[in-house]
Structure formats: structure tokens, C-alpha cells
Amino acid sequence: MKKVSIILLLVTICACSSGKHKIDDDIEVVPVEVSKVSKDASSFIEKMEVVPLETKDSSLIHKYQKFMYDKEMDIFAIYTREQTIFTFSGDGRFISNSNKVHGQGPEEYYMVVDMKFNPYLKGIDLLNPYGTIYTYSPKFEFLSQRKIKAEFPVDYLMALSPNDYIFTYPFLWTDQEVLFANLKTQQMNKASYSGTISGNNMGQECFHRVGDDFYFVPQGLNYYFYKINTTEKKLVPIMYLDFGNSEVKAVGLPGRATGKRVDKDEERSRIVKEAQERYRFVKESGQFVPLMKFFNDDYVYVYFDWNHIGLGGSFIYNRKTKESFLVKDSKPFFMPPCFAIIDNVLLCICPPDRVPDVIERRLMTSEQIQIMEQLKEDDNPVIIKYYLKK
Template sequence: MKKVFILLIVVFFTMCKQKPQTDGAIFVDLDRPEKVSLFDYFRSIELIPLETSNDVLLVGVKKMLIHQDNYYILDPKQSIIFVFDKFGRFKSKIDNKGQGKGEYSMIQDFTINPFSSNLEVLEAYGKVHVYDLLGNYIETKTITFPGFRVVHTIAAIDAQTHVFHTMFEPEKIIYFNLDEQKLLHQEFKENSRLGSFSNNPYQYRGDWFFFRPVHPIVYQMGSRKLEAAFRFDFGTYTREGKTAVFSKESERSLSKCVEELFDQFPYLIHSVRHNSKYVFASLSRIDLDDKVNVIYDRASRKSKYISEFTEKVQFNSYRGEEIIVTDEYVLMPCQWVDLEKRITKEMLDDNQKEIFEELLKSEMEENPILIKYWFK
């Protein structure tokens, strides 16, 4: 009887252990939420308020790039790219809306091409306007091939190749040579309705990565095709995630579309970022308002499915903000009205507490604040 009891204990603890990462997948136990502290990962937090004035007012932040110690920030509603220095002081802006030469109707996305050092502005219907870093117009290139309709993001893979991502076309990834106006390759077929929950590619150490809302694989955009970088294993909840069934009603109602999505998939991936130490992801469970975090430690090969941080603050992408992860820090923008949801005074050192209190005292809404979480 004693031997049976010991055997049961061993079996119990074996079952409770996290599934081993024998196949290289990141196992996430969606049935075992945990509560952890942000300071398990970060040593300090820095607030960088973006300068606010009558001429420098941001409605929102869709994308953010760091280049030569400057922040390039896209405000999508105004179709303006604002440039701030590393202290958050305003330097310049690219605001060329119009119908003339060198002007754009709206900015869908932008990038700084590392091979030309030029800034490239993407319009959804196939125009790429090229400027120098001061905003001086250079040229306009176009995406043209039979069947082309719309693209939503741009990435320069090498000196001859751009990769464009489209939310709603059957094949989501387009490899294209802009100089020769030549289609090189298309791939990643997916149900077009899933594009409503699309994620933008992200960059780490000069490479670009692509992930989808319910597909468990994160891809690196290779020089000629997508290559699997890593994948999530949600156990019995894992789905292939490229196909789904939606009703006609869901085409007219986002709430119905969300309902039908969660009838078929137990999770929705909002954000993925990684560095040499960690993989960060934010997920929704049950509905779009139920957001949780996943942090995977590459050294221990263990993940934490985090329902709440001990600091009782939000972390990761909750308004679809751009997040930058380097080996030194995580950087994310925060709307002024959301500051107390992201940071508490107790999380900051004395200098940062003063900045925090000054921001809260403001009688008018301030521009977004960049929050920099420094890794241990």
C-alpha cells in the first residue's frame, strides 16, 4: 500500500510539471494561470514623455522605429511621422499629405531601409514614397502585378527585395522587387476573414518576423521565403489556425465575427516579440477584453501564462501599440490617459517618481509617454 501511495505522488508531481520542450516548441499551459512580478524580469523602469506643444500633438501611435538615437513615430489618424530625440524632445515631422509629386494620401506603414538609409512610406494601394531622413522627397515606386489590390506593411529584406504583408488577400505575404517592379513570390494562404484580427510583422536585430492571430508558428522572413523561427504549443488547445468558418452575418458584425472566432479557437494572439533571453506574447481568452501575457524564458525553457502581475498593472499590447524589444530593454508607448494603468508610483525610483507626478498634474492631455523597461 505504501509503494502504491509513493507511486501516486510521483505520478502527481510528474503531471504537474511543465511539459518538456523536447521538440523546440514553446509549451504554454492555458489551464494554469500564474501571478508574477514585472521585476522578476526588469531591474528598472524609465518614463520618456514625448514633447507636447500646439504644433506637436499626437492622436495615437501605430508604429515606432528607433534610428540613430531618434524615435520615428507614426500617428495613423493624422498620417504624420513625428521624429523625437532619445529624451523625447521634438525634432521634426514628415507631413506631406496631398496629391502632388512627393505627397501621399495616407500612410499605411513606413520603414527605414537599412540598405539605402532612406525612409519609405507605404500607401495601401501600392505606392512607396522614398524620402531622406530629413523628409526630403527622392522618388516614388509602385507595386504592380496581375491581381494586386492592397498591402498593409512594408519590410526591406535586402537591397533588391521588399516583403509586403496584406491583411485580406488569400496569400498574405508578397516578395517584390520594387526597382524592377517584379513579383518574386507569394505565400501563406489563410482564410481572408482572419485578416480582421491581423498582426503586423516585427523586427529584431535587423530580421523581420511574421505571426498570425490563431496560427501557432512565428516565421522569420527569409531572403526568399518564410522560415519557421519558433512555435507555440498550447497542448490540446493548439489549432492549425489558417482556416475558419464564418457566417454571412459575421461579415456585417464584428461582435458576431469575434463570437464565431472564439467558438473555434480558444486563444487569439495579439502580440509576439522576442530577444535572446525571452519570448513575450499577449493573448485573448474567451473574448477580446480578456487579455493575458505569456513570457517564455529561453534559458530555463519554461513559460509562464500570466493572468495578473503582482503590481496590478497592464503590460504588453492592449491598444495595438507598437512594441520594441531589444536585448537591453522593452519599449512601448502609453497614452497619457492610460499611464496609471501601466505604472504605479511605487514601481519607480525617486527621479522617475517626479516625472510621473508631473505628468499626472497636467491640466491638459499630454502626448504619449514611452515606457522603457530595462532588463536585469
């Protein structure tokens, strides 16, 4: 009966939303393909490489949660559920871990909700929900501790200059807002965005730097990408993911997608309940939902799900040639969710015993195949590099 109700509601939504979504002319539209699978990986991938992360007693990683790479510093940083951060060089050599500075003493951090490379201090920012930013070198030497006095908890951050930052609030507290803050003057400005249809439980990087510009990609089901205007302290939509007939329409969906500024805990509890109702409905509907989205000057990457059983699809779009490629249902090979794109290289992380499942040997050199064959089941995770054809 539950499935019948979902189907009937979806039919109603489609009937009420048959019109084409209107997009401003100055917004780049990316047509997302969700059904026409690419026939051969070699049609869009030039080569594949593996970067094993060095395995030793002080570098063992369990239950990793977030991963980053910084090209200028040539460093990987990995954050675990135990709130320990590990750093590795670009070729996988272990640098350090944060155990020695994880605590509640002087120059130590606790309750981290996000981490981000800081190009101005040449280190790593760690954020706790109360607005304290701890910054450490890649070897976890203490660099700085600063704080903002935000009206609500914060959960993601990015440095825009040595003193200027941008933050997000957890969805509950506001209706699609980000916070601009100057750590020196404590001046704060809020900026709104729109387009969120539902949440999702797959955390993704929402703040990005591409060249000298900064961008915001909203969490949850939202088809827009925004440029961060650091001068006017606002978000400007610059890109839209067009899923065509597979687009999820907000009209008629149960529950709610976003939070709201309220004063009473009872109202917040109601907001959470309604948001969970919306999320469960969308998840169980079988519609295509983008979970991870990022881009650079040349490519757009989208990882989407439609069956909530862990087998999603990866869509790659070349912004210069307008060509697109789709990996889905393990065809033409199985590509796990990627976490970044550097130039023309997509990066993902994979347990060592799964590496043979996510590569094609014919696109690897003999030296790379040998490295892969030497991996052991209890080794650290492995970084996979997919070199896209330009």
C-alpha cells in the same frame, strides 16, 4: 441559445482534436502559460522607466494607431488615424511631423496603409495600397518615391535590401501569401505560408528584423513564426507557440480563416462573410487568442485575449533560460500591450493619465518618479520601458 451552440461546438472540436499537434524537430516550441500568473513583477522586471513624448502645438498626437522604434536611428515614429506621422528622439524630444508632405502634390504621400523604418535610406517608408512607397527622412525631407506593379492591393511592407522588398496582401485576395518584389527590375515572386485559424482586428507588426535576419509573424490567429529566406524567396517556419490545451483548433470551426484567389465580386463577398463568421465565433468562444506576437534572440512576447472586454494577458518567455512569466487580470500589475522589444526592454505606449496604473513605483528611481508626477492629462502619450531581467 447562441452560447449553448458555441459550447456544444467547442466540445465537438475538442473531441475531434485530442491528438497532440505534430511539430517538426527543427522548429523551436515555446510553451505558453495562460493561467499561472507571476506573483511579483520584480521576479522578471529589473526596472521601469517613462519617456514622455514632448508636448507642443506641432507635436500633439491624437488617436495614434501604429508606433515603431529604431535602435540604430534612436527614433520613435507614431502614425495616427489622420495619416500623420510624428517622429521623436529616443529621449522623447520632438523631431517633426509629416503634415507638410501629406497631400497629392509632387513628393507628397496619400492613403498610407503602413510605415516602416528603412535602414538603407536612413528614413521611413510609407506604403499606399496601390504599391507606391514614399520614403522620407525623420524630418520628412523627401528621399524617394518608387512603385511596384502588384496584381492585388498591398498592406504591409519591409525593405530587405536597397531594392528588394517583401509585402503582404489584405487577407481577402489570396490564401496566405506574401510577395517578394525587386523595385528596380520589377521581378516578383510569391511565397505561401500556413497555420492561420482566424483573423483578428488588432493590427500587429508582421515583418521583423532581428540582427541580420528577417522574420514574418502572420496576422490573425496563427501560432507560427517564419524566417524569411531572401535567397530562395520563401518562408521557413522556425518557432511555434504551444498553448497546450488552450490551443484553438481549426477543425470544426464555422466559416473560413483566409481569402482565396477568385474572379467574381460575389465570391469575394462570400469569402468576407465566412471570414467574419469565423472571427466572431472565435472571439465569442472565450478561448485564448494571441493578438500580438514578436521576439528577438533572447525573448518571446505574446499579448493574448480571452474575454473580448479589453483585459488581455502578456506572456514573456526567456529563450535562453526557458523561464516564462505571465501578467494577467492586472496581476502582479497591469501591463498594456507592448509594441516592441529592444534587447531586454519591452516598449509600450500609454496616455499620461494612465501611467501610474501601468508601473510599480518601487521599480523606478526617484528621478523617474518625479518625471511621472509632472505629467499632465493633456500631455502627449508616454513611452513605458520595462527592463526584463537577463
